[in-house]
Amino acid sequence: MMEPGLNHILVISAALFFIGVFGFFTRRNLVTMLMSVELVLNSVNLNFIAFNKYVWPNKMDGLFFAIFVIAIAAAEAAVAIAIIINLYRSHHSIDVENAEEMKF
């Protein structure tokens, strides 16, 4: 059984990132888009932790950043959900294409 190394983790992280980006571009449902963003953020977290563990095992900067990103993600989710609820109240839909007129 092979010990998983940095490369394995980076592959998983890249996969997560592109799954998230793909979801963000293709889904029309705002909640799903929010979930895609979370996937992107978690892929970044994975990167931070992996680099911290394998490149600078004596430092903790990567861990701090990961925690920081989680906190930001939580705040972002709160804001995004608030927006989504408001959009639902006014449009009775959370389809992103119905929000096009917001540009005016």
Added chain:
Amino acid sequence: MNDFLQMPLLQILPAGKGSALALLLIPLLPFAGFLLLGIFGRKHIKSASGVIATTLLLVSAALSLYTAYGYFFDYGKVNGVYQKFIAVQYTWLQFSPGLSIDLGILLDPISVMMLVVVTFISLMVHIYSLGYMKGEERFATYYAFLGLFTFSMLGLVMASNLFQMYLFWELVGVSSFLLIGYYYNKPSAVAACKKAFIVTRFADLGFLIGILILSFHAETLDFNTLIERLTIDGSHELHTAYSSMFLGASALTWGAILIFIGGAGKSAMFPLHIWLPDAMEGPTPVSALIHAATMVVAGVYLVARMFPVFSMSAGAMHLVTSVGIFSALFAAIIACTQTDIKRVLAYSTMSQIGFMMFALGVSGSNLIEGSLNYANLGAGYTASMFHLFTHAIFKALLFLGAGSVIHFIHSNDMKDMGGLRKYLPITHITFLVACLAISGVPPFAGFFSKEEILLAAWQHNKMVYYVALFTSGLTAFYMFRLYFNIFWNKGAIVHGEHHGEGGFVMMLPLILLAVGAATAGFIPFGNFITADGKSLESEFHWQFSIAPVAIGITGIFTAMWLYKNENNKPAAIASSLGGLYKAAYHKFYIDEVYLFITKKVLFNLVGRPAAWFDKNVVNGLVNMTGNTTLTISDKIKGFQSGKVQQYAIYFLAGVIGLAVLFIYIWK
């Protein structure tokens, strides 16, 4: 650096003598009136505004008289010489240790005299206007403007430095503008006020450049220091001012000439006189105050104030003399042909100011440039100031009298008048007194002052004397032409009921001024006002007076012969003179020359190319910028689609692009 700087130039007001507060109140009371009436006048105190303004000015005039009494009879004279006092000095803008702009009050014989003249004439006009302007829609505004004018004029005469004088000089111009344009719904008045403002403003440019030149060389703006530095033999400043030449004249001469241009604009000297006759569009009391007695003599006052500097430059003095004498003659000829009574008086004013100007000019121009000999100065200076004083009184009286006539007959034109002596007895008598005074008939005021001017001219330059003599004959002629046309000539042509002479408030100033015009000549002016502060022995030769009085009387009898009764002699003479009469009637086409220069030359050579440049180049650039922006934005506005995911793709593409740029290309 300059040892003469340590010389005591002037003294602060002696302790216990005269009050700086009283001096400050003299200009500030009319200003307070201006603020009060300007802010509250139209709504709250409209009917009382005239009385309020008049009361404030009465206090101001009383304080001026008190100051004049104290100065001339109590503390002014030290060892037989009238001193210059700086009563109030406040540093307003400090540019460098050596250069600051101050606001101050300078007391010397001419400023004290002007204080009395300005406040007294202004008071007369305030009282007179109570009757004349009664029932006007903008009664309070009128009094507010009068207050502003009086404040500015007092600030001007008391100015202790050139810049302060310039400041108030412009304020005076503004208030003149406001008052000429008082009837703002009358197009001719609007045109006249613009003309007056633009012409005098144009001349003021000369004044400003003159200030800059002189203060650059003297390194100060203060009158006393400046005069001291530019007139002491061998001083460093005088040397540089003489030795820097431009177009064949020294900086000192240029400075003096440019300052004189400013004065000539305000005093309506040829060729900057064109605004004065048109300024008669203002209410008549305003013409009496501003365009006869006070503001228009500001130019004379300025030259008198800077007199020691002028007398250092023979060229500038010659210019003052020639412009003065030419304006006097020129205006007198035009005055003989005009039929609008206010315009006759306007040209007469211009002529009399010409007298004052050349009297200043002949005071010192027999000197060689660079040497100052006070013994030769003086006579013309004193005569000029004396004439300024008497002229203010009798010319204000003439204008107020003309105001009464206009008030009565509702017309400015002589043709509508005649035989009015029965209806306006007081106006008739006072007008006659003023006419006699201006014609130089003894013992009225004008006789004495004109005599002194002619004497100064005689001693200096015979040519000037003969022209002045002829002009004073013309003066008598046109004044009595006016008098006979108004009060005699045709029978009474008043139809229907009439409203009398205008009541006590309009008659009181006339009577007071008439008393002044009859007696002011007996003031021994040489004792009080001279170029150097020492008293001047006034030489009075009765033999010398024969010629001027004779020519004056001749003028009067000629006018009587022509105009006392209705006849066709004037028309016959006019037609026999032909072209000359026509030219004089059209004011020698000076207005047309100005119009030609502005409309044809300036508009075509400067205005039109500038307009073309503006329309095509400047506007074109602006339009091009606008059009480019519009086109580009039209092309790229599709990017903002409102589709969030499209934005995300652009964003991602941008990030990838930047990543590629930084990682692979721009290492």
